Amino acid sequence: MPDSTPLRGSVPSSYVLLLYDHLRHQGYDATVLLGQPPPSQEDTPGRTPITEWKRLLERAAAALDNPALGLRLGQQITPAYFGLMGYVLLACPHLGAALQRLRDFERLFYDVSPLRVQYTDDALVLEWGTENGRPGVLVDEAAISALVHMARDITGQPQISPCRIDFVNAASCPKAAYAEILGCAVHFEQSATRVHVPLTWLAQPLRQADPQLLQLLQQQAAEQLRRLPPRGALSARIRDEMPALLQQGAAHADAVAQRLHVSPRSLHRQLAREGLRFGALRDECLHQLACDYLADWRLQLSEIAQLLGYSEQSAFTRAFRRWHGCSPHQYRKQLRTEAGPGI
Template identity: 50%
Template structure:
């Protein structure tokens, strides 16, 4: 059963594209080595083929540490739209909480589990869906730390310890040097321990290229939100919702805080304009969802994250209530036009 599940596991196309770039920088023809051109766009790539590519590249480069070297090159853009969503979370803790919900978008191999341990947390990956191998695991864990270093502008940020499920290599020193913490192997699961100090670290400004993608979508929505006469506050609330949805499920309390009014005052003023907060949230989400679904570059999980849903399944249920179609059905219908 685990091997069957592993056959269905995937990583983003952007990881594979990064490998092609890495090989090119080392004067190796990746297309000749791997037998096909680099995948395009923001699709998904089977993890077993990814493992094969990494093994072939490692041999061609004579680099047993390819996983570490490749993971160090990860930037938010390699995480696609989710990279921007994570950058909007405010702190490492917020980003990791959202990553736990949407990890399938960037590493759909084994599920990530977060364990609170008092003054630190553990991020754990078992082998319930199979073991893709050291190169795959090391690329993913190195990418996770590199992402944390990138989004905090702290190149020296380090976990408390790293434990790998795979057997130990001949030399563990390069791992300890790069992770800047104790690193060990041969455990029952892969584990990264992160201190509360690192979790509380604020994030830097988001990647401008990713921002532009989403801001373009947001501007398009805002231009379509012409408030009916007498609904000026309602339109302001819609605008605040557009920006706050990416940070997680919005609430009337958060919107009221941005307007410097009480929640009761907000509800009373909206009622005077003939609407309510829940209605505005649903309308804004639906309009954004329809716009995002018209863009085939966005995966359904990414759309759910952008709309502030805690799970893709919750987004799917809500969208079907709005339109009587699942998100996939709606997208298929739009793209067939």
């Protein structure tokens, strides 16, 4: 029986940039193919709802007729695409320490179902269940392929591989592709997604270990983690879903409640327990998204108004004046001045 748990959570927007870069290197106009511009690089450390990440991967895989897109995408990973946490991992002394940081800061890597860690006689097992829904084969395969190739990158050992990998999904492509890309036995339709890491890996030194830099980066990562809403909080789920709902013109309480599989009354009651009102939370999301979009110089003001669900640019301008005390044009002009002559 299919898992009906509503999918919720988010991933770093840098993962989405990896998809855009991959498509561009394949000769495609990613903005046209995916129907929207990439996340602004000024939006670091931006977050993308897991539902949106799933949709973008599925659209790209269908356009390319490539069911193995997730596996192939993971092969292109570098520390930069993990954002701040990529450099945290790279600065660790050995792979065991890097995997511990993965556990400590897991929500900055992949904020969907929580990571569980256990040991067997010969392996460290990283496991993700389906408590917060099933993102699907492309999301799961991209994440696990990226994890394997990140380990190869930071150790400088391209030949190392896990003992075994389990996926909750069926295979997306011929099984030979999994052996080629992941380098180990792979099992499908399992109770959870797991990566079995050989204990002999853990002492493997990393190619750019830097204890002093690691301490500084961990402080920054801890601050990013502190800013994330509590896992499972309704307000966090609404913030995750708001960009897509705004573009669909469905960012009102009844539509949000339907999307999150709660009644409108329950939505308002749960938000009240968090000390929030829906209208104020919606305005907060609109304001933050507007500032993020205005930092992307490629977007016209009319396009930003449309992304935020406004039928007219003038309505967006009035709302932005109310939030920020100036017009969107004035705000963008100030950003350009602060950024300097290179922009």
